[in-house]
Amino acid sequence: MKTEYSTGLRHSIIGALKNKNLVFVVLLALIFHGQSAAQEPKVDLIIDSILPVHLEEVIVISSYNKALEHKSHHKPLSTLDEYLESSKKVNMIKRGAYAWEPVLNDMSSERLSVTIDGMRIFGACTDKMDPITSYVDVSNLSDVHVASGQQGAEQGATIGGAIDLRLEKSNFNPKGWVGSIETGGETNNEAQIIGGELNYSDEAFYVDTDVIYRNAENYTAGGGEEVAFSQFEKYNISANAGYKVSDDQQLLASFIYDEARDVGYPALPMDVSLAQAFIGSISWKQSNFIGDLKNWETKLYANSITHIMDDSQRPDVPIRMDMPGWSDTYGYYSQAELTLNRHKFLMKLDGFYNRSLAEMTMYPNNPNEREMFMLTWPDVRTINSGFYAEDEISLKESSLKLSTRLAVQGFNVADEFGLNSLRIFYPEMSQRQTRFLKSVSAAYHKKFKTLHINGGLSYGDRAPSVSEGFGFYLFNSFDNHDYIGDPDLKNEKAIETNVKVSLPLKKVNIGLEANYFHTMDFIIGEVNPDLSVMTIGAQGVKVYRNLEYADLYNISLDTKYEITPEFLWTGLISYHRGTDQDGRNLPFISPIAYNSMVQYTTGSFSGSLTMRGAADQVNFNPVFGEDRSNAYTVFSMALGKSFPVNNDTVYVKAGVENIFDEFYSTYSDWNNIPRMGRNFFMTVSYAIN
Amino acid sequence: MKTIKFFLVALILSMTFSSCSDNNDDSIIISENPLEDFNMLTSFKANNHSVEIYSEQQQFSVGYNELFFRIKDDASDSYIKNADVSWKPVMHMTSMMHSCPNSTVSKTNDASVYTGYTVFQMPGNADEYWELTLEYTVEGQTYNATERIEVNAPADGKKTVNVFMGSDDTRYVLAMMPMTPEVAVNDFSAMLFKMENMMSFPAVENYKVHIDPRMPGMGNHSSPNNEDLTFDTSSNMYTGKLSLTMTGYWKINLKVENETEEILKGEDITEENESSSLFFEIEF
Numbered sequence: 008m009k010t011e012y013s014t015g016l017r018h019s020i021i022g023a024l025k026n027k028n029l030v031f032v033v034l035l036a037l038i039f040h041g042q043s044a045a046q047e048p049k050v051d052l053i054i055d056s057i058l059p060v061h062l063e064e065v066i067v068i069s070s071y072n073k074a075l076e077h078k079s080h081h082k083p084l085s086t087l088d089e090y091l092e093s094s095k096k097v098n099m100i101k102r103g104a105y106a107w108e109p110v111l112n113d114m115s116s117e118r119l120s121v122t123i124d125g126m127r128i129f130g131a132c133t134d135k136m137d138p139i140t141s142y143v144d145v146s147n148l149s150d151v152h153v154a155s156g157q158q159g160a161e162q163g164a165t166i167g168g169a170i171d172l173r174l175e176k177s178n179f180n181p182k183g184w185v186g187s188i189e190t191g192g193e194t195n196n197e198a199q200i201i202g203g204e205l206n207y208s209d210e211a212f213y214v215d216t217d218v219i220y221r222n223a224e225n226y227t228a229g230g231g232e233e234v235a236f237s238q239f240e241k242y243n244i245s246a247n248a249g250y251k252v253s254d255d256q257q258l259l260a261s262f263i264y265d266e267a268r269d270v271g272y273p274a275l276p277m278d279v280s281l282a283q284a285f286i287g288s289i290s291w292k293q294s295n296f297i298g299d300l301k302n303w304e305t306k307l308y309a310n311s312i313t314h315i316m317d318d319s320q321r322p323d324v325p326i327r328m329d330m331p332g333w334s335d336t337y338g339y340y341s342q343a344e345l346t347l348n349r350h351k352f353l354m355k356l357d358g359f360y361n362r363s364l365a366e367m368t369m370y371p372n373n374p375n376e377r378e379m380f381m382l383t384w385p386d387v388r389t390i391n392s393g394f395y396a397e398d399e400i401s402l403k404e405s406s407l408k409l410s411t412r413l414a415v416q417g418f419n420v421a422d423e424f425g426l427n428s429l430r431i432f433y434p435e436m437s438q439r440q441t442r443f444l445k446s447v448s449a450a451y452h453k454k455f456k457t458l459h460i461n462g463g464l465s466y467g468d469r470a471p472s473v474s475e476g477f478g479f480y481l482f483n484s485f486d487n488h489d490y491i492g493d494p495d496l497k498n499e500k501a502i503e504t505n506v507k508v509s510l511p512l513k514k515v516n517i518g519l520e521a522n523y524f525h526t527m528d529f530i531i532g533e534v535n536p537d538l539s540v541m542t543i544g545a546q547g548v549k550v551y552r553n554l555e556y557a558d559l560y561n562i563s564l565d566t567k568y569e570i571t572p573e574f575l576w577t578g579l580i581s582y583h584r585g586t587d588q589d590g591r592n593l594p595f596i597s598p599i600a601y602n603s604m605v606q607y608t609t610g611s612f613s614g615s616l617t618m619r620g621a622a623d624q625v626n627f628n629p630v631f632g633e634d635r636s637n638a639y640t641v642f643s644m645a646l647g648k649s650f651p652v653n654n655d656t657v658y659v660k661a662g663v664e665n666i667f668d669e670f671y672s673t674y675s676d677w678n679n680i681p682r683m684g685r686n687f688f689m690t691v692s693y694a695i696n
Numbered sequence: 697m698k699t700i701k702f703f704l705v706a707l708i709l710s711m712t713f714s715s716c717s718d719n720n721d722d723s724i725i726i727s728e729n730p731l732e733d734f735n736m737l738t739s740f741k742a743n744n745h746s747v748e749i750y751s752e753q754q755q756f757s758v759g760y761n762e763l764f765f766r767i768k769d770d771a772s773d774s775y776i777k778n779a780d781v782s783w784k785p786v787m788h789m790t791s792m793m794h795s796c797p798n799s800t801v802s803k804t805n806d807a808s809v810y811t812g813y814t815v816f817q818m819p820g821n822a823d824e825y826w827e828l829t830l831e832y833t834v835e836g837q838t839y840n841a842t843e844r845i846e847v848n849a850p851a852d853g854k855k856t857v858n859v860f861m862g863s864d865d866t867r868y869v870l871a872m873m874p875m876t877p878e879v880a881v882n883d884f885s886a887m888l889f890k891m892e893n894m895m896s897f898p899a900v901e902n903y904k905v906h907i908d909p910r911m912p913g914m915g916n917h918s919s920p921n922n923e924d925l926t927f928d929t930s931s932n933m934y935t936g937k938l939s940l941t942m943t944g945y946w947k948i949n950l951k952v953e954n955e956t957e958e959i960l961k962g963e964d965i966t967e968e969n970e971s972s973s974l975f976f977e978i979e980f
Contacts, residue, residue, distance in 0.1 A: 325915070326913070326914060367942075369913075369914060369942075369944070371913035371914070371944065371945065372913065373913060373945075376913050376944065376945040376979065377943065377944050377945060377979050377980070378943065378944060379911065379913065379914055379942045379943055379944030379945075380879075380942055380943040380944070381879065381941060381942035381943070382879075424878075424879055427878060427879060427880030427881075428879050428880065428941065428942075430880065430881060431880065431881050431919065431920060431921055431939040431940075431941060432920060432921065434881065434921070479941075480941065537920065538920055539917045539918035539919065539920070540915065540917055541914065541915070541917045541941070541942075542915070543914065543915035544915070
């Protein structure tokens with residue numbers, strides 16, 4: 008039996024917590040004295056493993072075999088949102104300090120397929136305050152797979168791509184008992200983090216359990232301004248287990264419970280008193296299946312989300328309201344692989360059933376008047392059944408991947424009250440509808456000596472989301488409009504091309520990547536001047552409709568230079584553009600963004616200096632509530648050093664984010680809420696060998 | 697087997713009985729009150745007859761009242777069928793008397809039940825009261841019965857009737873028809889009467905009633921796809937569609953327009969003007 012402990016303590020150097028934490032560290036050091044072997048704490052970079060054809064980015068969250076968890080990130084124990092934001096492809100829309108919404112190729116939730124271990128989950132908030140990424144935590148993830156465009160079709164119908172959050176599993180590694188405890192603190196927002204895990208694994212059985220708790224107060228923007236209602240509190244418990252029925256057969260199960268309370272959304276008029284998720288699955292894995300079919304995996308899953316939005320903490324509101332929402336999903340997938348000569352096939356059958364219900368109750372200021380009630384999501388039942396197949400063909404010095412997804416998706420507005428509500432707008436609307444979704448894609452990878460060229464062409468479509476199709480007076484505080492869904496929307500279709508040229512040399516690695524989405528029937532809300540605003544203070548009412556088309560471009564240049572074996576420089580610059588058929592700018596399109604990092608690593612010491620920034624947002628659109636976000640550059644640095652203490656290792660990491668306390672907000676900050684100002688952090692980890 | 701037989705017999709018997717009772721409607725009527733699903737608002741005696749007045753409502757209310765009544769001959773303890781009946785509601789005010797819009801009395805499918813409606817413009821009070829006079833003719837003999845009735849404001853206090861002076865110097869009574877509001881597009885109707893004199897309120901045809909539903913408690917917002925009320929000759933009412941997008945308190949702002957498209961009363965809702973002088977109220 009082997010036990011591993013690690014503890015991360017992070018605090019501001021000037022913080023009030025400092026003395027307390029130091030005492031704690033010393034105490035820990037005193038308690039855990041024992042044998043030591045010089046361990047080399049290596050700061051792992053975020054690894055982009057380019058698979059033969061896939062243009063997939065893998066964001067490593069924990070490397071399981073390392074004693075110190077979450078070390079791969081420059082700031083251990085940061086939120087999953089911060090991990091995702093530090094990746095190359097994913098951006099985050101922020102409505103506060105918690106539950107950021109991932110954006111990939113300038114497209115967010117409705118155009119992405121976000122899954123947890125392949126499980127479809129849909130947020131229960133009509134205002135997108137609970138992206139799926141908010142229901143897991145770094146404690147239970149091993150990595151995040153980001154697939155751009157139709158390369159993500161394996162996980163479901165998508166336009167922008169797929170983000171699959173993969174759970175960490177011991178996977179029958181015969182390691183026996185493994186445990187760890189982590190704690191952290193932060194002074195900018197007085198964050199406290201405590202987490203732990205206890206795993207047991209042998210060759211026939213494993214069980215992993217972990218828990219993490221986070222509590223943060225309001226954060227302070229650059230220049231010292233406190234951002235009110237940016238607090239949050241959350242905890243996450245997860246367990247997964249596996250049992251080898253035979254050498255060839257595995258039975259796996261996983262369960263996650265996530266609960267956030269008192270989450271403030273400074274950019275919105277309402278907060279969340281409770282966001283709760285139950286996520287569970289059972290799967291069967293078998294390396295040999297029928298005939299030549301291999302690696303058969305079947306998973307059954309279910310999840311249930313409750314999201315309670317209210318404004319009870321806000322001092323001044325025109326009217327009090329409650330907006331709870333519920334989303335339950337049940338689904339399965341079953342997949343198998345087949346290898347024939349040069350062909351490697353993957354076939355997958357999948358399906359899900361989702362129920363989305365949300366309501367809104369407004370309490371009149373006149374106590375004699377009755378409550379005002381409406382269904383904002385009218386109990387929409389979505390049923391989707393799909394088939395996915397891909398063939399990866401190995402050719403000489405090149406490979407080709409062909410894939411397709413075909414799916415049938417049905418909607419049923421189950422609630423009579425909600426159906427009648429929508430029929431106010433659409434008298435002829437039918438209660439049920441069926442849509443056919445299809446995707447085809449080809450990706451090619453060719454190697455010319457040291458030069459790699461990837462290219463792809465694909466077509467895919469998606470059905471409208473519940474809000475787009477059936478939303479009823481959903482207030483969007485970004486453009487200050489009420490939104491009404493349209494059940495008669497056409498499917499959104501995209502033709503996508505992408506090219507990547509990469510030159511991995513001995514010391515230099517240069518990659519240039521570009522993609523282009525020509526999206527027909529692009530779904531977006533447009534003002535309908537005939538409709539009367541429901542929300543007090545809103546400017547107008549928008550109804551979702553199909554634009555003729557929209558064009559989205561993303562170009563990025565990614566470089567890596569190993570100056571000396573110790574010195575590494577990486578840089579990334581990206582350009583994004585999105586317009587519709589009339590040349591109007593689309594919302595939430597990143598301006599030119601860049602980041603650059605110098606890293607120094609020797610034996611026990613590591614240091615990094617990071618610069619991140621963006622140019623002025625030249626292409627914005629006031630019609631969609633945007634204004635010009637100014638250019639900014641922020642610097643962060645971190646230093647890490649390991650010390651042998653007896654035979655164990657103490658790993659210290661200290662750093663400062665936003666060194667110059669810059670006051671800034673980016674294009675993706677909802678209503679321009681400012682970002683966090685200067686923040687010192689320090690991590691002390693203790694590992695027992 | 698015995699039990700099965702028993703059940704079979706029981707089943708057949710019960711079917712026989714129920715089919716018998718289906719065929720014997722006449723006998724049932726005598727023993728059952730055809731108005732038992734309604735509320736008896738009042739009953740009174742006159743001319744050795746008992747008059748019973750029923751309604752779906754709990755009380756005589758300001759606004760539209762659909763009433764059912766029957767007259768019992770106390771001597772024979774039977775209800776008088778096929779009488780010729782007329783009525784007149786009269787308000788006794790301190791300084792004057794007036795009537796209100798009302799229908800003629802008609803017979804229902806049940807020959808002993810008569811029906812009609814009244815539109816009370818105001819409630820009674822300590823000094824002022826409504827009186828209902830019935831005149832009915834049975835077998836050539838005409839009787840009169842007059843009773844004071846208690847007319848109250850609606851229990852929920854919501855306005856369902858408007859009395860107004862139009863720009864044509866005519867006094868009108870506009871009454872909302874009872875409805876069960878839902879979050880949906882509702883059928884919505886109203887009746888419009890002209891006050892010819894204190895006692896005569898003929899229905900007005902072919903005008904138009906514009907509706908603009910608003911929620912004063914929620915920024916005075918409106919709803920889409922409403923249809924103004926136009927005159928429907930078959931029902932003799934003004935009918936249209938009312939969209940209610942949520943539950944709660946709605947104010948239905950009104951404008952009455954005559955045949956020459958002249959607005960007789962009511963104003964548009966604007967930023968400055970939150971309410972028309974003419975409106976109905978709904979809360980659910």
